Amino acid sequence: MxxxxxxxxxxxxxxxxxxxxxxxxxxxxxxxxxxxxxxxxxxxxxxxxxxxxxxxxxxxxxxxxxxxxxxxxxxxxxxxxLKEIAMEIPEQSAITLDNVQLTLDGVLYVRIIDPYKASYGVEDPEFAVKQLAQTTMRSEVGKIILDTVFKEREVLNIAIVEAINKAAEPWGIVCLRYEIRDMKMPQKIQEAMQMQVEAERKKRAAILESEGHRDAAINIAEGEKQTCILASEAKMQEQINAANGIAKAILLEAEARQKALNHISKALNEEKGRDAANLLVAEKSVKAFEKLAKENNTLIMPADLSPINSLLIQAMSVYKQLSDTPQSSNVEIKQKK
Structure with missing residues (x-):
């Protein structure tokens, strides 16, 4: 058994x-x-x-x-x-904040997290979620203008997901993401937007062209400015160099004159040096008189000619002594040898 x-x-x-x-x-x-x-x-x-x-x-x-x-x-x-489920949201009409009528559809991704609530919380979960997605999308689109719908589509999707999750919590269903698949608008609106896009492109092209001309003019002016600055700096440097050359020449001439005066002062301390100085003065005086004598309309008569005669006699004696000095020195050198 x-x-x-x-x-x-x-x-x-x-x-x-x-x-x-x-x-x-x-x-x-x-x-x-x-x-x-x-x-x-x-x-x-x-x-x-x-x-x-x-x-x-x-x-x-x-x-x-x-x-x-x-x-x-x-x-x-x-x-x-309990798997993730993709639902197609049918097309529906929505009016934006600036009164533009749009036709949108999308895809909704959901998952059941509480089978008990999904079974007893709502009669038909699929139908309820689709209707909720449609109404939520229509409500969120009505809060923004047309340009924002295109620019911030991701923000719109997130707002729809948050609204669906808040409403579907008693059903044990969570919305993972929502994607707007297609967006249609009236033909006139499309033509107006196309014209706006073309105008915006022309505006940008004109702005870019004007900016190019402006940059070119700025570059040319900057180049001329730099050229003037460099030319002025070069001229200034040239003047500085010339001034430095003149100053150095004056200093060198002064140093040379100082050295000459030092030699003259040393020579004047000696007897022969004084005689040489007198000879030099006499020669310059004679040359000066010769130069003045060349003029046809000039006649110079000193008040007293005796100083000139004595000066010439003294100069000739000094010259004779100077001419005899090398011979005597040579004789002394030979004797030393």
């Missing part, structure tokens, strides 16, 4: 359809849902949650793997997928 009971159970299990053992529904759609059958030994697939009722009342949520249920009184009421 003990061996006959397992055979009856196995035969009862094998009599069930094979597809009914693993029949599950992976969509959020409530109307198209096909529930799994209670086969006593139930195998729940990965990333699915089965909501079980006992005699019409919620009992528990089955996790993936083998689960045992009582026949007849236990039933699989809901099968909720």
């Amino acid at each position: 003990l061996s006959s009971k397992p055979r009856v159970l196995i035969s009862a299990l094998t009599a069930l359809p094979f597809t009914g053992l693993f029949s599950t529904q992976r969509s959020l759609s409530y109307t198209s849902r096909r529930l799994a059958s209670n086969t006593v030994l139930n195998f729940v697939p990965q990333q699915e949650a089965w909501v079980i009722e006992r005699m019409g009342r919620y009992l528990k949520t089955l996790q993936p793997g083998l689960n045992i249920l009582l026949p007849i009184i236990d039933s699989v009421k809901y099968v909720q997928p």
Whole structure:
């Protein structure tokens, strides 16, 4: 008798359809849902949650793997997928803040995080989420102007996700992201925007061209300025160099005159030096008189000619002494040798 009971159970299990053992529904759609059958030994697939009722009342949520249920009184009421689900949001009209009518559609990515709330919190989760996405998108688009819709599409997507998550929290559903897929506008608005874009491009081209001319003029003026500065600096340096040359020449001449005067003063301390100085003065006086005598209309008569005669006599005697001095010195040198 003990061996006959397992055979009856196995035969009862094998009599069930094979597809009914693993029949599950992976969509959020409530109307198209096909529930799994209670086969006593139930195998729940990965990333699915089965909501079980006992005699019409919620009992528990089955996790993936083998689960045992009582026949007849236990039933699989809901099968909720735990994977990320992509939903297409149909086209809808929305009016921006500046009264421009747009037609938008998108894609919504959601996931069930609480199978109990998704089963009992809302009648049709898929329909509810789609309607919520449409109304939220229409509301968020109405808060901004048309240019902002194009420039800040990512910001708009984030705002829609936050609004959906806030409203769908009692349903056990979380919105992961929302993407605006297509955006249409009236033909006249498109033509006006195209004209605006062309005008903006022409404006930028004109600005760039004017900036190019301005930069070129600035560069030319800067070049001329630098040329003038360099020329003035070169002229200033030339004048400085000339002044330095003149100053050095004056200093050298003064040093030479100082050295000459030093030699003259040393020579004047000697007797022969004084005689040489007198000879030099006499020669210059004679030359001066000769120069004046060349003039036809000039006649110079000194008041007293005796000093000149005595000066000439003295100069001739000095010259004779100076001419005799080298001979006597040569004789002395020969005697020393």
